[in-house]
Every structure is written in structure tokens, then in C-alpha cells.
Amino acid sequence: MTDPALQSIADRFPRRALALRLLLLGTLVLLLAGLFAPIITLEKLLFVHNTFSLASGLVQLLGEGQVLVFLLVGGFSVLLPLAKLVVLFLFVGRHWADRTRLHRYVGWMHRYGRWSMLDVFVVAVLVATVKLGAVANVQVHYGLYLFAAAVLLTMAATAWVMRLADALEREAGA
Template structure:
């Protein structure tokens, strides 16, 4: 029965897949493109992206912080997108199992991405204060757009699955 119900909503699958591909492009661009430039005492200027920041931390011996940022800003978002893609395209999975996986993803996915970035930016701004200025670049906006799209797509798939579960009972 759930296979039949999921086929009824096949039109959503195409749009979801297209939006997941767009989200992947935004996420990868957001990770690699410069996010911020910090100018210290008008002389020293550093521009970095998420990836360059992580590699810089690892090279300077801050392995724990670098690995945490790698996990929460890169690995978890990519795994979340992969799981969403699999859930959307796996027609044989029952709705109850699909819902359990979505709830699990929601439980642990909230710790990733945006929260970490906001905290990191706040820490940098507080530490630098009057000694530096920060200029924001497109990488930050692309990363934030990818985060928001992942959240919206997850919500859409949850609502779709709930609707399918409700139709089965």
C-alpha cells in the first residue's frame, strides 16, 4: 500500500531532486568560495572560506577544532543531503521507516551547519573587536542559502511522508 501511495506523489520527487541538486551546488560553492575577509590594523588582511579555514586549523595544530568544523560544516550537511536524496528516490521503503529516518535526521541535523557558523563568526567578532574589520563575501550567503534549503526540503519531505502515512490509515 505504501508503494502505491508514494507513487501518487511522484510529481514531488522531480522538484525535490532538482532542489537537492541546486542545494548541493550552493553548499559546495559556499564551502569553497571566500566567506569573510578580516583586516587587522589596516595592514594585515586574511580572506578565508570554510575549507581554507579547516585546512588552516589542521595545519596549525588545532586538529580537534578543525575536525569538529569538518564534521559539522561539511560531512553532516553532505550526509543529510545524501539521505534526503535516498529517501526521496527510494520507492520501496515503507512510509513508517521513512518517517523514522527523517525524525532521526531532524534530531541530529539541527546541530550542524548554521549554528556552528554563527558561533564561529560571533567568536571572531568578539575576539577582534576594534582591532579588525570584517567584510562578508558571497561564500557566506551561498552557505546560508544551502542551509536554509536543506531545512526547507527536509520539512517538505516530512510533510509529504506524514501525508502519505495519514492516507494509509
């Protein structure tokens, strides 16, 4: 039998790890769809209709020279969520001989988990940075819901990974 101190989450909990990896894959699909699907339509003066996704909004920000806002939105809404999904996926299969490192990574995931809803806030910032004019009507589309679902599922997956890591550590310590 394998030493519990050297087991990964996938080694110790194979069915849960498979379900978790499928959840992470589904979350990635939702995140990518949420990035490219239309999130809002802006109507100005009943004649101008502008529908955009988060990705097209980022392109528009860059085109308008809003580099700092582009970097903030792109970092918090695209790069960090993608990085978190990759880290969670790798975390499931990783063998943890060094328990100090495991504690550090679990702590990092917990601290970053508090910032997860910042992704949704960033979308609101994106909407605010679009120059609206005096009168505008905003319609929300399914892309925003896909994106929000990906954020929520990422939070759930993080909690699940943390519980499994804690269980793995308790078994190794026993």
C-alpha cells in the same frame, strides 16, 4: 495499481519528487559554493588582509594543529549537511514496506532538523578561532550567504519530505 504501502514518495508524487530532487541538487550546489567561496576578510592594522573560505579556514585550522576544532567545524559544516542532502535524496525514492522504519527515519530527520542552524554557528566558531590580535576588521562576503541559503533550503527540503512521507503514510493506512 501498486500497493500504497510499497510506494515511494517518487512513485506516488512524481512531479513533487522531481521538484524536490531539483531543489536538493540546487541546495548541494549552493552548499559546495558556500564552502569554497570567500566568506570573510579579516583586516589587521590596515596592512594585513586575509580572505578565506570555510574550506581554507579548515585547512588553516588543521595546519595550526587545531584538530578538535577542525573536526567539529568539518563535521557540522561539511559532513553532516552533505550527509543530510544524500539521505533526503534517497528518502524520496525509497520504498517503505516497513512503516516502523519510516517513522524512525522521519523522527531522525525531524530531530536533526533542529540542529540545522548549528552549521551557521560553526562558521561563527571558525571566525572566533582565527587568532585576531588586538585590532581587526571583519568583512563578510557572498560565500557566507550561499552557505546560509543552503542551510535554509535544506531545512525547507526536510520539511517538504516529511510532509510527503506523512501523506504517503496516511494513504497507506487508509
